[in-house]
Amino acid sequence: MGQGNIAAHEENVDVEEIEPGDILKILKAHQGDVGGLISILQEIQSTYGYLPAEALRIVGRQTGRSMVDIYGVATFYRSFSLKPRGRHLICACLGTACHVRGAPRVVDELEQQLGIKAGQTTEDKEFTLETLNCLGACALGPVVVIDGHYFSKVTRARIRPLLDKALEGFDTTELGKDSRIFPIEVSCPHCGHSLMDDGSTIDGHPSIKVTISMDHRDGWLRLSSLYGSYNFSSEFEVPHNTVVRFLCPSCREELPSTSDCSTCGAPMVPMLVNGGGIVKVCSRRGCRNHMLDLI
Amino acid sequence: MITLKINGLDVTVEKGSTVLEAANFIGFPIPTLCHMDGLTPYGACRLCVVEIGEGPGAKLVSSCTYPAEEGLVVRTASSRVLEARRMVLELLLASCPQSKTIQDLASAHGIRRQRFRQEYEDCILCGLCVRMCAEQMMAGAIGFRNRGENRSIGTPFDIKSEECRLCGGCMYVCPACQLRCTYTEPEKAVCGGCANLTPPCVEKEQFKDMMCYMNPCVACEIKKD
Structure with a gap:
């Protein structure tokens, strides 16, 4: 107890620089929010992937909470991590149902393939492996969640392909297998300027280039112009489940949303299709809802 | 002021007192580990269990956190209470045997054996x-x-x-x-x-x-x- 693992902790003292301004922004959004500590910590965690010690100190100073309270909450919940996590988070369910269906063997296989134990992160910072105790999907066990994607009835043989797919990204679309995929050309509904970027191709076709804005950060986002393909690239990583604002790179106006996504409720972003019609895509990362209105 | 009955005796205490305070006031000492005057009651050690109510509705509560109520009937040393207390002490001994305080309490309660897996913790998390x-x-x-x-x-x-x-x-x-x-x-x-x-x-x-x-x-x- 007490001072036992000082040495162990010093290794984990964050080397990564954190931006106090970012933390202050999060805190400002929660000002006057009684008992908002958990939501503050959740936002910090979604920004950095973990809770940096310095960030917790800033939260303590700004909210007047004592450091032990914040540390107690941060260590109480499994979803909070004080150690930096890898780019891909793998959660293997070890609940009773998954356990009797062979989850321990799945975890063994994951540990072997990754060369780490549960709760650790690979040296190349690609994967973090964690176990949890029930996802409520017991009939589908063993369940493994990778980057928010759920995989049911996982066997040892499926682990390697799943890891490879995770490195590739689950959002990529396999082309050539679907006859419903066809290229479109779009332009901004505000200024009419073409959004096509011939200089950079995705799926072998010119990409659609827009500016996205998230957390006061702007950057480019290139979407595949193939209708039905979800492949894209972006200037900065957009966390799963985040809603971003879409702006036209020419007129800097926001692409005005006129309807909400029928699946997740986020605003649908319209773009004019050359030749008539409007294509709408959901502004939430990970939501694949889209529609094409031909006039 | 609130009047309650502890071990058959009427005791009148101020509103807001706990059962533990009332019992100590009238002179029925209740053993505790996690209670201390001047600190908020916490109810962690469960040593201060007492029995409240009568008949089949009687139940065990921790007296340090239970507020004194008008007409409450409390027994601080019924056989059920003593049994529960002995069990708590036996478990405490199993986790933290080197504590003099726990040893003395166990001895005073006539505990001569410890049936659980022996551990050597240095903390009982009493807070x-x-x-x-x-x-x-x-x-x-x-x-x-x-x-x-x-x-x-x-x-x-x-x-x-x-x-x-x-x-x-x-x-x-x-x-x-x-x-x-x-x-x-x-x-x-x-x-x-x-x-x-x-x-x-x-x-x-x-x-x-x-x-x-x-x-x-x-x-x-x-x-x-």
């Missing part, structure tokens, strides 16, 4: 030190971390806390570490165990079982002079 630090010393340097079987008390990140003023209050109130921390000088309720270590507690690895959150240790500082 006295945490409340002492926050409420009396106004520091808030130590607190609970983690949960379940990994729950422990200590400073954030296990490093020296900026809030800690080395008052030693945490060790003074601790029911688990008194024996070890007073070492050879029982009248001095301040840590002295590490003073006898070679090399001294600078090497924290050897020092980790000492119930000492202070950095540097008061005893070590005194020794230097």
